[in-house]
Amino acid sequence: MTLQDIIQQLNLTVLTTPVDFASVQPENGYTSDLLSCVMSGAKSRGIWVTLQAHMNIVAVAALLELAAIIITEDAQPDLATIAKANEEGIILLSTAQSSFFVCGKLWEMGLRAG
Amino acid sequence: MDTGSSPKERVVTDQDAQNITRVEELAYELKISQVMTREIRSLTPDMNMGDVLDIFRSQRVSGAPVLVNGELAGILSIEDIIRALRAVDLASPVSKYMSSQVMTIHDYDPVIEALKVFVKSNYGRLPVVDENNKLVGIITKGDITRGLLNALQHVYHEEEVIRYRASHLFEDIISDRTSLILRYRIKHGDFTHGGNASANIKRALLRLGANPQIARRCGIAIYEAEMNLIIHTNNGGTIRVEIEPHQISLEAYDDGPGIPNIQLAMQPGYSTASEEVREKGFGAGMGLVNIKRCVDDMRLESSTISGTNLRLKIFLREKDAFADVSQQGKETKK
Numbered sequence: 253m254t255l256q257d258i259i260q261q262l263n264l265t266v267l268t269t270p271v272d273f274a275s276v277q278p279e280n281g282y283t284s285d286l287l288s289c290v291m292s293g294a295k296s297r298g299i300w301v302t303l304q305a306h307m308n309i310v311a312v313a314a315l316l317e318l319a320a321i322i323i324t325e326d327a328q329p330d331l332a333t334i335a336k337a338n339e340e341g342i343i344l345l346s347t348a349q350s351s352f353f354v355c356g357k358l359w360e361m362g363l364r365a366g
Numbered sequence: 367m368d369t370g371s372s373p374k375e376r377v378v379t380d381q382d383a384q385n386i387t388r389v390e391e392l393a394y395e396l397k398i399s400q401v402m403t404r405e406i407r408s409l410t411p412d413m414n415m416g417d418v419l420d421i422f423r424s425q426r427v428s429g430a431p432v433l434v435n436g437e438l439a440g441i442l443s444i445e446d447i448i449r450a451l452r453a454v455d456l457a458s459p460v461s462k463y464m465s466s467q468v469m470t471i472h473d474y475d476p477v478i479e480a481l482k483v484f485v486k487s488n489y490g491r492l493p494v495v496d497e498n499n500k501l502v503g504i505i506t507k508g509d510i511t512r513g514l515l516n517a518l519q520h521v522y523h524e525e526e527v528i529r530y531r532a533s534h535l536f537e538d539i540i541s542d543r544t545s546l547i548l549r550y551r552i553k554h555g556d557f558t559h560g561g562n563a564s565a566n567i568k569r570a571l572l573r574l575g576a577n578p579q580i581a582r583r584c585g586i587a588i589y590e591a592e593m594n595l596i597i598h599t600n601n602g603g604t605i606r607v608e609i610e611p612h613q614i615s616l617e618a619y620d621d622g623p624g625i626p627n628i629q630l631a632m633q634p635g636y637s638t639a640s641e642e643v644r645e646k647g648f649g650a651g652m653g654l655v656n657i658k659r660c661v662d663d664m665r666l667e668s669s670t671i672s673g674t675n676l677r678l679k680i681f682l683r684e685k686d687a688f689a690d691v692s693q694q695g696k697e698t699k700k
Contacts, residue, residue, distance in 0.1 A: 287593075288652035291586050292659065304647045308593075311561020315568065315585040332558070340565075 253277065253361055255320060258299070259345060262357050264322060267329065267344040268337045276343070278319045280366020281358050283351050287312050294318060295366045299358065301351045305329040307336060314340040324351045390478075392517045393510075398480055399473035401513025402494045402503035408433045409442055411461035415450040418442060418460060431493045431501055432464050438493055438501050440464035470495045473502050477513065480505050533575035536611045536689035546574075546609040552595040552618075554602040557646065563605050564589040574609065577686040583660040584614055587678055590653040591618035594676075597643050599623070603673075611689040616661070616678040624670035632658075632666070 255276035259266065266273075282294040283301040287308060294300055296317040302309060305327035313321050320343035323329065329337075329344060337344045347354060407425050409418055409432045422428065422444060429443035446463040450456055471480050471492045480492055484507055494503040536544055548570060550563035568585035572578065588605060595603040595618060603620030625631045631638075632654050639649025658664050663679040682688070 285647050286650035286652070287647045288590065288650040288656055291589065292652060292656045296582070302647075306646055307558055308560050308646065308648075311565060311589065314565055315561065315582070315589055317582070 253363065255343065258358065258361065261361060262347060262349070262354060264345040264347050267334050267346055268342070271343065276319055278363060281355065281363045282365070283355050291316070298366055299363065301354050303327045303351060305333070307333045310336045310340055310342050313342045319343065320345055322347060322354055324349060324354055389514055389518065392514055393478040393481055394476050396477045396513055396517055397473065398471055398475050398477060398494055398505055399503070401477060401509045402473065402505040403509055404503045406431065406504045409460050410434065411439060411459060411464070413460045414457055415447060415460065415463060416456035419447050419456065422447065429491045431504060432460055433501065436500070438468060438470065438495065440466040441468050441491070441493060443490060468493060471505065472497070477510055480510060532573045535574060544611065548607040548609070550605040552592055552602050552605060554596060554599050556596055560593055560596050561589055563592050567607050571609070571614070574688055576688070580680060580682065580686055584616065584680060587657045587660040588616060590657045591616070591676055593648060594618070594653055595620055597639055597648055609688065611687050612682050614680045614682070617676065619673065619675040621673040622670070624673055625668040626670060628666055628668055
């Protein structure tokens with residue numbers, strides 16, 4: 253499953269500069285809104301589902317080398333956060349759906365906790 | 367999907383911005399004398415336009431300065447030849463068609479000065495003079511492009527060398543005990559820059575050739591320490607990283623308010639973070655727990671008088687060491 257499939261099936265909005273999503277293959281998923289939990293729980297090259305949208309999610313994702321962040325419930329990162337994500341090579345996606353819904357869909361598609 | 371019609375327009379990435387800035391910097395750093403063409407074919411006012419046409423064609427130039435006794439008297443460009451051609455007037459002298467009000471530029475000026483002239487005027491070339499106003503060359507937009515490209519290539523090459531050098535740092539420098547110390551000042555409440563120090567430290571470790579797993583563990587530990595300084599201190603604090611071939615020592619210290627009960631602070635889930643900070647996703651009470659998980663040795667000292675001092679160590683096994691540890695004199699352990 254590629255990030256392209258995920259973006260299509262979940263109808264996600266791409267916030268950062270588009271890259272070749274078909275070449276990104278997320279290996280696992282994780283969800284939490286507490287950054288320290290993400291720090292200890294998320295695996296590299298995974299997808300992180302959260303409703304946090306501020307600057308520090310990019311720092312966390314960059315340190316953990318995550319594939320992408322799906323920001324839920326239409327939480328909007330500011331432009332500085334998006335610019336920082338572009339700089340760090342972190343893909344930011346957003347959706348109006350809840351974290352629970354997104355995780356359920358990802359699981360259905362075959363993504364596991366890792 | 368709305369990637370195409372997304373209202374978020376393409377943001378100029380920092381990489382782009384960095385490249386632009388580098389070219390701009392170079393335009394200020396490079397001198398006209400470094401990019402100009404020195405061997406110039408000059409003309410005299412009495413030459414006829416037909417001969418000049420032949421010169422331009424054979425030398426593949428589109429303009430040349432006109433000199434009288436070595437002094438700059440004008441400039442003639444291909445446009446002037448076109449005017450003469452149109453008037454079927456190739457037998458006329460250069461003096462009839464040249465522009466005699468010539469703008470010049472000094473060889474010691476930075477390239478940016480020529481760029482400014484090119485942007486403001488429709489000139490295609492500028493004669494370059496030295497401090498005595500003697501003609502020493504000519505500069506075109508093409509010269510500038512070529513000069514900048516050369517300089518950029520040079521800079522790129524230099525960076526490659528730096529990266530290569532960094533990964534050999536510990537092997538190149540011989541001492542009984544070599545270490546590299548990085549220091550970062552962390553401001554209280556500066557959430558915007560939260561994670562910058564840890565990202566820089568991780569990058570430095572990778573540049574030095576660290577095992578990516580170890581760089582990641584350091585990154586996580588320092589991130590938590592960095593956020594603690596941002597969230598929990600009175601006046602921020604300092605992060606100090608000492609990199610040695612066989613170990614990485616991390617230290618985060620501040621001048622208060624101190625941790626009243628370290629045992630409690632070490633408990634997973636315990637946090638004193640404010641509601642406002644928790645809303646941002648901090649204050650899970652997992653910071654110190656995470657740090658402990660990532661390092662080989664952790665010492666936390668705190669007093670409500672002098673502040674908090676956190677010292678961490680990651681030991682590098684032989685295969686992860688930054689250099690052949692056995693060569694490092696005293697560092698031989700096995």
